[in-house]
Amino acid sequence: MSTHPAVPLKERIRHAIADEALIQAVKKTTDKLEGGKLSSSEALGNWEQWREQGNRIRSHVVAHLDYYLGQFIENVKKRGGHVHVADNAKQAVEIFLQIAKGKNAKSVLKSKSMVSEEVHVNKALEDNGVKVIESDLGEYIIQLFGEAPSHIIVPAIHKNRFQIADKFSEIAGEQLTHDTPTLTAFARQVLRKEFLEADIGVSGSNFAIAESGSIVMFTNEGNGRMVTTLPPVHVAFMGMERLLPSFEDLETFVNLLPRSATGQKITSYVSVINGARQEGDLDGAQEFHVIIVDNGRTNILGDEEFQEVLNCIRCGACLNVCPVYRHIGGHAYGDVYPGPIGAVITPLLKNDFETWGDLPYASSLCGACTEACPVQIPLHDMLVKLRAKKVRLGLTPGWERTAFRAWKGMFGKANRYKLSIKAAQMMIPFLAKEGYIEKGPLNMMGWTHARHFPSPAKQTFRDQWERISGELKGGGNHE
Amino acid sequence: MNKEQALLQRIANRLGHSEPLKEKPQRDVIGAPDFWREYQLSLDEKIDRFSESWRALTGIVEVVDSPTAALTVLKNWLQSEQISRVIRWNHPELDNLGLDGELQGQGVKVDIWGKGGNFSMKEIANEAEAGITWVDYAVADTGTLALFSSAGKARSVSLLPPIHISIFRADQLVTRIGEIMVKLDEMNRKQGLPAGVNFITGPSRSADIENDLSIGVHGPKKVYAIIIR
Numbered sequence: 001m002s003t004h005p006a007v008p009l010k011e012r013i014r015h016a017i018a019d020e021a022l023i024q025a026v027k028k029t030t031d032k033l034e035g036g037k038l039s040s041s042e043a044l045g046n047w048e049q050w051r052e053q054g055n056r057i058r059s060h061v062v063a064h065l066d067y068y069l070g071q072f073i074e075n076v077k078k079r080g081g082h083v084h085v086a087d088n089a090k091q092a093v094e095i096f097l098q099i100a101k102g103k104n105a106k107s108v109l110k111s112k113s114m115v116s117e118e119v120h121v122n123k124a125l126e127d128n129g130v131k132v133i134e135s136d137l138g139e140y141i142i143q144l145f146g147e148a149p150s151h152i153i154v155p156a157i158h159k160n161r162f163q164i165a166d167k168f169s170e171i172a173g174e175q176l177t178h179d180t181p182t183l184t185a186f187a188r189q190v191l192r193k194e195f196l197e198a199d200i201g202v203s204g205s206n207f208a209i210a211e212s213g214s215i216v217m218f219t220n221e222g223n224g225r226m227v228t229t230l231p232p233v234h235v236a237f238m239g240m241e242r243l244l245p246s247f248e249d250l251e252t253f254v255n256l257l258p259r260s261a262t263g264q265k266i267t268s269y270v271s272v273i274n275g276a277r278q279e280g281d282l283d284g285a286q287e288f289h290v291i292i293v294d295n296g297r298t299n300i301l302g303d304e305e306f307q308e309v310l311n312c313i314r315c316g317a318c319l320n321v322c323p324v325y326r327h328i329g330g331h332a333y334g335d336v337y338p339g340p341i342g343a344v345i346t347p348l349l350k351n352d353f354e355t356w357g358d359l360p361y362a363s364s365l366c367g368a369c370t371e372a373c374p375v376q377i378p379l380h381d382m383l384v385k386l387r388a389k390k391v392r393l394g395l396t397p398g399w400e401r402t403a404f405r406a407w408k409g410m411f412g413k414a415n416r417y418k419l420s421i422k423a424a425q426m427m428i429p430f431l432a433k434e435g436y437i438e439k440g441p442l443n444m445m446g447w448t449h450a451r452h453f454p455s456p457a458k459q460t461f462r463d464q465w466e467r468i469s470g471e472l473k474g475g476g477n478h479e
Numbered sequence: 480m481n482k483e484q485a486l487l488q489r490i491a492n493r494l495g496h497s498e499p500l501k502e503k504p505q506r507d508v509i510g511a512p513d514f515w516r517e518y519q520l521s522l523d524e525k526i527d528r529f530s531e532s533w534r535a536l537t538g539i540v541e542v543v544d545s546p547t548a549a550l551t552v553l554k555n556w557l558q559s560e561q562i563s564r565v566i567r568w569n570h571p572e573l574d575n576l577g578l579d580g581e582l583q584g585q586g587v588k589v590d591i592w593g594k595g596g597n598f599s600m601k602e603i604a605n606e607a608e609a610g611i612t613w614v615d616y617a618v619a620d621t622g623t624l625a626l627f628s629s630a631g632k633a634r635s636v637s638l639l640p641p642i643h644i645s646i647f648r649a650d651q652l653v654t655r656i657g658e659i660m661v662k663l664d665e666m667n668r669k670q671g672l673p674a675g676v677n678f679i680t681g682p683s684r685s686a687d688i689e690n691d692l693s694i695g696v697h698g699p700k701k702v703y704a705i706i707i708r
Contacts, residue, residue, distance in 0.1 A: 029690040049512050056508040066491040067500035073483055085482040137696055138687030154687060161689050184685065184693040191697065196605060212667040222638060222683040222698025229634045229675070230601060240486070247664045248510035251657035255511070262686070265532075266621045266656070268698070270678040272663070278674045280630030282593060282600045294486060302493035 005334035009358045016328040022158050026150075026329045029157050030320040036263015037317060037372070044255060044265075054256045055376040058311035061243050065301065068210040068243045069292070075213025079275035081288040089119035092293050096121050096235065099289055100130055103233055105199035109191075111217070111224040112136040113204025114152060114314055115237040115293050117336045118349075121202075133198075135191050135223040137184065141167070150330030150338065152316035153261050158329055191223070201227030201285065203273075205238040206313070207253060208290075211246045214274045215290065218257055218267045228273050234285035236273070240292050241310045247272075253313060260315035260374040296349035305385050309344050311375045318369035318379055324362050333359060340369035340379045344386065353390050360386035421460055428455055511657050518620075518655055525619035525652040526706060532622025533704055536681030537694065540704045542649075546576050549646060549705045553578060556703055557587055557609065560642060566590045566604050567611035569631030576646070578611070592633045601635055610636035610699075614647045617704075618656045621680055624704070625659050628675040637679060643699040648707045 005012065016022060041047040061068055073083050086092035092115075100108065108130055110116065122143075125132040134143040138155035142148065144167050149155030156164075165178035168186050176182055203224055205215035215236050217224045228234050244250055258264040277284035300306050319325045319339030330338035335346045335356070343363060347356040360383045363369075369379040390396060410420045431437045432455035439448050480488065487499040510516070520528060530540045541552045557565070565582065567573055569591050579589045595603050604610065612632070616625040624645050628634050637643050653659060656678065666672050683698030694700050 025689070032690050046512070046514060049514070053508065053512045060504070060506050060508065063494065064500060064504040066487050066494060066496060067502075067504055069490065070487050070499050070501075073487075083483060085486045087482075087486070135697070136687070137685045141687065154690065156687055157690075159688075161691075164688055180688045180691045180693045183688055184696050188696055192605070195697075196601065211664065212672060214672070220683070221685045221696040223696070225634065225638050225677065226697055229638060240490075245506075246509070247660040247667070248657065251511045251515075251655070251660050254656055255515075266623060266678070266680050268679065268681050268684055272676040272678075274672045274674055274676070276674065278629075281628065281633070281674055282630070283633045283635045284628065284674045292486070294489075298486075298489050298493050301490060302495060 004355055009332070009334065009362065012332040012334060013328050013362070016332040019329075021160065022329050023327060025158055025160060027326055029151070029154055030326050033153070033262060033316070034320040034372075037260055037320070038263075040259040040263045040265060044259065050252065050256055051374055051376050053252050054313075054374055055311065057244065057249050057252060058313070058375050059308065061245065062241060062301070062307060062310045065241060065243070068245060069240060071210040072208055072213055072243055073292070075211065076275065076288075076290055077213075079213055079288075081213065081275045081290060084289060084291045086119070086291055086293045086295065088295050089293075092119040092237070092291055092295065093121050093124045095291055097124060097128060099233070099235060100125065100128070100200060103199055105130055105233075107194065107198045108132045108200045108202060109194055109198035109227050109231060110134050110136075110139070110202040111204070111219065111227045112139055112155075113202065113237045114336060115204055115239050116202060117149060118295060119237075119293060121237075133191070133194055135195070135221075135227065137187055137221060137223075140187055140191065144168075144171070148331065148336065151319060152314055152337070152339075152341075154316075158331070195223075195226040195230050198227070198231040200233045200235060201229075201231035203228055203234065203236050205236050205242055205290075206257065207244050207250060208238055208242045209245075209247055209250070209272075210243050212274060214247075214272050216250060217269070217271045217273070218261075219271065220262075220264075220268045222269060225269055225271055228271065228285060229283050232285060233287045233289070234273070234276070235289040235291065237291050237293060240294050240297055256374040257313055257315055260313075260317040260372070296351055299351050300345075300348050306344070306348055306382060308377050309341075309348065309379075309382060311377055312341055312345070312373075313375060314341075315374060317372040317374060321368040321372045323364055323366060323368070328362070333362065340383070341377075344379055344382045347386060353393050353395055357386070357390040357393075357395055360384075360390070418462065421462070425456065425460070431455075510660070511655070515655070516657070520619055520654045522649060522652070525654060526649055526708075528619040528654075529617055529622050529652060529704075529706070532620070533681070533702075534622075536622065536702075538622065538681055538702045538704060540706065542706045542708060544708050546707060549707050550576055550578055550581055552705055553611075553644065553646070554581060554585055556644065557582065558585065560609070560701075562587060562608040562642070564588045564590070564607050565609045565611055566592060566607035566636055566640065568613060568633070568636055569593050570613045572613040573611065573646070592636055593631055600633065601639070604633070604635040604639040607640040609642040609644055610638075610640040612637050612643070612645045614645045614651065616659050616662075617645075617647055617652050617706075618654075618659065618678070619652050620655050623656060623678050623680040625656075626677045626679065627673040628677075629673055634675050634677060637677065638698050641695065641699055642701045642703065643679070644703040644705070646705045646707070652706075 343359040436452035
């Protein structure tokens with residue numbers, strides 16, 4: 001199942017870069033997150049070795065996912081948990097609706113789960129008359145606005161405190177001040193009541209432990225703990241690749257994930273849920289369900305070019321360093337996963353290059369994402385390979401293929417190359433103004449639409465080289 | 480073939496296995512890197528490191544020499560926070576501390592988890608102004624508490640009240656969180672894992688509004704710790 005964005009990527013980008021407030025907010029937050037990551041990883045030391053360790057553990061799990069997922073499923077059941085498998089988004093939603101109907105649920109309280117966003121469960125619940133509330137502060141805010149998250153870690157990155165204060169005031173029925181303590185206190189008060197009354201609590205799972213059948217959540221606000229402690233039923237959404245073999249392995253990710261995500265040494269809460277409450281317990285859910293979601297992930301397995309992307313631990317570090325994300329924010333990517341990771345996994349998960357194949361072009365291929373990734377996913381290499389795949393599928397425009405054939409013919413032979421450079425130089429006076437090309441011809445217009453292109457040097461490198469090497473040969477006094 | 484088996488078979492096929500692996504795969508890398516496992520602090524260093532990390536996140540900590548001294552610190556804190564209602568874990572170490580009588584003498588109502596009669600324990604915890612726990616372990620490296628749930632050691636006590644006070648002995652401190660992870664693996668192999676394990680580091684926090692740090696979003700706003708030498 002593939003969804004379609006309302007407007008094409010170029011439109012979305014044009015819309016985003018016109019929003020000055022958005023760009024400022026995104027820049028401010030990503031700067032802070034990236035700075036925090038750099039200082040906290042430096043303070044830990046041996047960051048490269050930690051990354052290497054993270055990469056090796058995750059690669060091993062993904063390469064043996066049949067074993068570890070099988071082991072996880074078996075152990076959840078041993079603890080009395082309910083295991084559900086969703087091949088796609090539609091099934092995931094149906095499974096959840098079945099659970100909700102079976103419990104005659106009126107109210108569902110959610111903590112953060114990217115997979116539940118991926119399968120769009122909220123709308124289906126509302127359509128069925130079930131109240132669904134996002135309890136993560138950022139998610140709560142954007143739910144009130146009827147919007148989608150624009151950052152994996154900071155979902156409401158694009159909203160400022162004035163907008164939020166106005167929205168909260170509507171609900172409060174009085175004008176609230178726009179300072180964050182007031183706004184936070186308001187959310188605490190409203191949501192606390194909901195936590196205590198909810199019929200079903202929903203969480204995601206940052207990791208799942210195969211050997212014990214546990215799920216692990218990294219959270220800061222405490223809402224993840226609330227939804228797994230107070231309502232009688234807990235349903236966890238989980239991407240099928242989220243596994244780690246044992247708790248011992250979790251130590252590496254306790255060190256990698258919070259630092260990469262927010263620059264914290266560890267999140268306020270790392271919560272391990274080992275199924276439903278046990279005999280004598282008076283809190284914790286009485287019933288535990290886990291919905292294991294495929295939704296295109298098996299497409300990526302066994303593909304040697306892209307399998308490694310399943311190592312991703314959803315930290316958002318690649319977003320914060322990406323010059324493109326920092327200029328356009330999350331919504332322009334058109335689906336739930338933004339930034340470099342989104343540009344890679346969206347076309348792969350949906351297996352639809354016709355609709356989503358333009359995302360890998362939303363990158364300057366600078367490689368900052370690869371460098372930032374705590375599990376060493378070669379994201380920018382994958383972006384290139386995805387572009388190549390789009391070409392192989394015959395989805396690029398005819399003129400582009402013709403242009404590249406011409407380019408190949410021109411640049412494949414030295415004399416033709418020289419000739420083309422000479423021809424281009426003759427064009428410069430018509431195009432460049434004060435050292436910059438402001439409006440390029442044909443397909444160069446895409447580039448010069450938003451910025452100037454530096455005019456090529458008056459003398460080409462080849463010409464310079466000819467002169468310099470001539471001078472050198474001509475008896476310089478070098479040794 | 481049910482849906483789970485079908486998924487595992489589909490995964491196996493993609494990975495080039497004729498059927499889902501049943502044998503535990505060999506691997507050459509487990510847990511944290513070797514250099515990190517060598518990281519080991521002395522008892523005094525652990526106390527210092529814990530306190531430093533705890534304070535860095537606005538936590539308040541006192542290191543005392545005796546249970547009696549711990550009780551005095553606790554009473555002072557409750558007094559300065561003007562607390563009149565607490566809920567505590569039903570834990571033998573807290574029984575031994577004899578805090579119920581002392582606090583009630585000071586005018587503080589003490590509820591014990593599981594001893595609420597006909598009232599809902601969650602409601603009682605929700606109305607308490609502070610929750611008191613005796614943690615299972617504490618991690619020096621990050622200033623983290625480890626709480627294992629059980630009938631008397633409910634998760635709500637460290638979650639619902641706006642203040643969380645934890646007490647433990649210095650010998651419950653470990654250097655790295657990984658030392659507790661290994662214990663969880665051992666407990667699991669002996670079928671002894673509790674329903675919930677929470678690692679708690681500092682107060683509840685969020686930076687979701689303009690990346691401006693705010694404390695006490697859903698969980699406790701203030702966290703206190705008493706370490707008994």
